[in-house]
Structure formats: structure tokens, C-alpha cells
Amino acid sequence: MDTFHLTRLRARARRLTRSPQDAEDLCHEVCLAVLEQEKSGARITRPLPYMMTALRHAAAARSRRTVRETLIQEEHEPQVADAELACLCSQVLARMDSLPVPDRALLRCVAFEGLTPSELAEEMDVPVGTIMSRLARARARLRKAVGIASVF
Missing domain, CATH: 1.10.8 (Helicase, Ruva Protein; domain 3)
Structure with missing residues (x-):
């Protein structure tokens, strides 16, 4: 060159x-x-x-x-609201691991696998009302563990 x-x-x-x-x-x-x-x-x-x-x-x-x-x-520019939500989700997941195994399993089925209470009831061979009660108690324990007003 x-x-x-x-x-x-x-x-x-x-x-x-x-x-x-x-x-x-x-x-x-x-x-x-x-x-x-x-x-x-x-x-x-x-x-x-x-x-x-x-x-x-x-x-x-x-x-x-x-x-x-x-x-x-x-x-993909993160926003402040996204960061706050990510922190909250991280806290919820960490606290979820501290719940009793039946509560944790039930919440995971509903939250992550997308199963409905009626599907869970059919799968576990229990009445839908029992699943709803267990879910309510599991959610209440999770709210108490995280310290927020509502989860899910």
C-alpha cells in the first residue's frame, strides 16, 4: 500500500x-x-x-x-420502579424458601407453574375449598415474613 x-x-x-x-x-x-x-x-x-x-x-x-x-x-434501560420491583421479588423469593415445605410447594405451583386452585385440588385429590384455605394461609405467612400488605 x-x-x-x-x-x-x-x-x-x-x-x-x-x-x-x-x-x-x-x-x-x-x-x-x-x-x-x-x-x-x-x-x-x-x-x-x-x-x-x-x-x-x-x-x-x-x-x-x-x-x-x-x-x-x-x-432495556432499567427504571427505578423496575429496580424496586426486582428487590421486592428477590425478598419474596428468599422468604418463600423459609416457609414450610407444603406452603412453599403450593405457592410455587400457583405462582410459577400457573396452576389454578381447581387443578391443584384435582391433582391432590382434595376439595377446592381446602386448597383455597391452604393458599390463603400460605400467602398470609409469606406476607408476614416479607412484611408487606399483599403478595400475589
């Missing part, structure tokens, strides 16, 4: 990017790609057009990555 090619490559990179650092990074990527191609035995007959095309492709790929990363960051 001669100085003329690098000068043109840098000028084009500055037009394609928003900062001198990004332009320099793109130039490095393209130069490395050219060197890797030559090392693998490929012969580049017209290096300047090849480098300009590679530069354009690298700039487009970088732009797509930036847009994707920005969208992901904006989409």
Missing part, C-alpha cells in the same frame, strides 16, 4: 464516520483485511477500489451495529 492509497482511504473514512477516531479505526480494519487477503494468497490487482469498497462495507456494518446496540440499550 502506498501513501497515496492511505491518504485517499483516510479522507473517505472521515467522510463516512463522525469522528477522527472512528475513521482511523475503519482505515485500520481495511488495511488489516487487505493484508490478510494478500497473506492468504489472494492477489488484489486494483487495491484502491478494493479498499474503498471494503471501507464502505465496514462503515455500513459498524453503523448497523451502533444502531442495534442503541436500540437494545434504550429498550
Whole structure:
């Protein structure tokens, strides 16, 4: 690569990017790609057009990555309410583990597996009213353990 090619490559990179650092990074990527191609035995007959095309492709790929990363960051930006809810959920789960095994199992079936009291009653072969009473007591114990007004 001669100085003329690098000068043109840098000028084009500055037009394609928003900062001198990004332009320099793109130039490095393209130069490395050219060197890797030559090392693998490929012969580049017209290096300047090849480098300009590679530069354009690298700039487009970088732009797509930036847009994707920005969208992901904006989409999953935690809010204060989310943090408070996460703390509360963590406390509830920790306190759930301290409950007696039958209460814990019953709450897990309802909360995590999505079973209804009637499904539980059928599965355990007990009346629905018994399941409802057990659930009420388990929830009351959990509320007392966590120290909040209502759970579930």
C-alpha cells in the first residue's frame, strides 16, 4: 500500500464516520483485511477500489451495529420502579424458601407453574375449598415474613 492509497482511504473514512477516531479505526480494519487477503494468497490487482469498497462495507456494518446496540440499550434501560420491583421479588423469593415445605410447594405451583386452585385440588385429590384455605394461609405467612400488605 502506498501513501497515496492511505491518504485517499483516510479522507473517505472521515467522510463516512463522525469522528477522527472512528475513521482511523475503519482505515485500520481495511488495511488489516487487505493484508490478510494478500497473506492468504489472494492477489488484489486494483487495491484502491478494493479498499474503498471494503471501507464502505465496514462503515455500513459498524453503523448497523451502533444502531442495534442503541436500540437494545434504550429498550432495556432499567427504571427505578423496575429496580424496586426486582428487590421486592428477590425478598419474596428468599422468604418463600423459609416457609414450610407444603406452603412453599403450593405457592410455587400457583405462582410459577400457573396452576389454578381447581387443578391443584384435582391433582391432590382434595376439595377446592381446602386448597383455597391452604393458599390463603400460605400467602398470609409469606406476607408476614416479607412484611408487606399483599403478595400475589
